[in-house]
Amino acid sequence: MLLITCPVTRSDELVPDRRIRSVDNHPTHIALHVECPACGAVHVYRTGRRWEQARTRAADRAADRAAAAGTARAARVGVPA
Ligand SMILES: [Zn+2]
Structure with a gap:
């Protein structure tokens, strides 16, 4: 599970792992592409x-x-x- 903040609705959403569309490994960070349950769009969250x-x-x-x-x-x- 992930806790994300939707940039469209500004709401905090608890997102199950199955909504993670892809994970890109970059030298400085990992980019998670997450299908948002609030607005339906795919948002990118970077972590690292x-x-x-x-x-x-x-x-x-x-x-x-x-x-x-x-x-x-x-x-x-x-x-x-
Ligand atoms: Zn959203």
Whole structure:
């Protein structure tokens, strides 16, 4: 069984293994093609340690950029005219 979130209906669905249409093994992740019980479409879910690490690094970089932008804004506000 898999727990997926349908990107169309945004609902969480418990999916039996027989609804997994195919599994692709990639160097960085495994792609599961799952027939969705909510909307009937096939969604792709990627999983794997390296895939999660890459996503975490990307999220960290985005957070760093946001923090840097916030610091720059605060610095500009703090500079007397
Ligand atoms: Zn769906």
